[in-house]
Amino acid sequence: MAALEIELFTCRSDNFGVLLHDPESGATASIDAPEEEAILDALARRGWTLGHIFTTHHHQDHVEANLALKARFGVTITGPAREVARIPGIDRRVDGGDIFDFAGRRVEVIATPGHTAGHVCYHLPEEKLLFSADTLFALGCGRLFEGGPADMWNSLTKLAALPEKTRVYFGHEYTLSNARFARTVDPDNAALARRVAAIETLRAAGGFTAPTTIGEEKATNPFLRAADPAIRRHLGMERASDAAVFAEIRARKDAF
Structure with a gap:
């Protein structure tokens, strides 16, 4: 079986x-339909x-083209059951733990509430692919519009448990800003410093920062x-829970 091909491009x-x-x-499937x-x-x-659209969540910048593409191609739209009323043209409802087939490949649905209440990610284990949309970004995570910090921390923990070589395609090119923030809470991380420098060079040349990997x-x-x-030492939170440390990092990013 030949490897799946991926076309990455910018929208909006x-x-x-x-x-x-x-x-x-x-x-052929589109991950969300931004434009x-x-x-x-x-x-x-x-x-x-x-032939397919795999919708991750209901935000307009991820579903705007659903109906237009359905009218043009007759696509099947798969999306989160918990957001069915807000996913235009949805045909197939899925939730965490569901599995379906795409071109003979297993697609696992991972429930990742936090950014929205019903957000899902799509994992293709045989291809080592994850489509994380607005849950996990390169050096970042989504804002908490419909869930709390504990929800998002639990969601991110699920994704972090995937194999480290899993390639991650995310929803937005926020990486340069995320990188600069990351240095403020993890200033002594040499791997992060190297990565930030590489990202600055890449973005200056107009390159994309997707995909990343779980590792x-x-x-x-x-x-x-x-x-x-x-x-934890940098934040003065040595004895706090992981969820509390995450919440502090998210709050600092919101104000960055």
């Missing part, structure tokens, strides 16, 4: 668009025909590192 002001394509069957024109351009560039995030993303002794 800072969204990532992602197309997932099986070269043998021709099956019709950008998705159509990517499909035309690769010569692919869209890279565990080594450098402060939102996954609430148990790290150096971060």
